[in-house]
Amino acid sequence: MTGLLLSARDGGVLRLTLNDPLSRNSLSEAMMAALRASLAAAADDRNVRVIVLSGHGPVFCSGHNLKEISARRADPDRGAAYFAGLFESCAQLMLGIVNNPKPVIAEVAGLASAAGCQLVASCELAIAADTASFCTPGVNIGLFCSTPMVALSRSVSAKHAMEMLLTGDTFGAADACRMGLVNRVAPSNELSDTVSALAAKIASKSMVTVKTGKQAFYRQRDLPLAEAYAYAARVMTENLLQRDAEEGIAAFIAKRPPSWTDEP
Template structure:
């Protein structure tokens, strides 16, 4: 049996490739566990500088595995405890991406549906092939995409999010770009190379600086304007005292490439 996830590391970029095309790369128990383990392991791995989440097959990710879900309706509690645990695990996975010290890029070809769309929205950046599609279709089967809504509504304007959630319609890559769900749309045969170039560019930066900035970005989003400025002023003060900021500024003034230590 093939593993649900194929990890590969090259040039500081860890590619995590979803490898269950038979279920359209659903977020099964096995898939979520494999992703969680890989993300947890990468957090403290100095060899990993950027993470890319990609997929094999015609779909990027179809969301939760409905066959696994339906099978638990035979439980004495009709699956209530299982469902609660499932969504707790999914929330932990999505939060692990947002709170991860390394930047995470989604490389999207094919359909990203329901929790698969949530996965894209949870990543820091997303690049889509021209034929990629996005939807939160739970409403069509009587199950509103409430947990995918959390990530979606933090990426796109409320009315765009509500249109996706209320209609269940499928949106094109260009529509996703217009809404702000993805950063770029490229030809399918250029997708991997585009993502590789983007990941390499980010991987060339100071890791301590990226970690500092990513954490501050998501933290300030939840703060009132005055508190956001106060928080980021503290962050920039601490950042200026880090070795890589001192080195980067000296290198800029001296017109030479910086030599990052990746240490605070």
């Protein structure tokens, strides 16, 4: 297997595989750039309907590349400008997942640590192998996982997030599922098939409907309750006027499969 980020298509499902096992699939500058570019291209590709993120080797993603970080302490500013740019780049990567019109599924076969855990938490869905594990261990090395905290605290309850962040402990797949960090746990030998089946099911839906729903989910979540209902009502009204909603309802009434246009 060659290439820092592997890309493979199966119908409407695009699989992006982190392929840098020597660095434990770290989010190096090059890896983040490759992920951002691939996610942006997928957003504009009408043939891509769902994105799967996976990792090659025993580690899904170990987080930021600490060797790259440490090397910049020799800069005149001790790396301050580099560090700021690095975390801005990481933020843009995570936003590239959340703002992508295509749903993104994390397929976690091994360890997801620090910003790797952030990567999982940023995806709409996550399926873990029973051998997978999760941690935000920055506190153990004097570096609180503040940026991973943003995604983590929006994915699990405050108490679960703080337990992970304050202890730096590693949690198994069953605990991650209990916390809500992952949707479900699959036997390691069934993980890819489980994710593929889930991705194919979502890929069979109207993409304009999925895009509408994904955008609305994130926007309403940060609104006060009354404003969220008002906003959602406007989205529902606009959605009902879309051709795929008209087709889907007609197909349901006629008891036939819908024929999606994927157009507004």
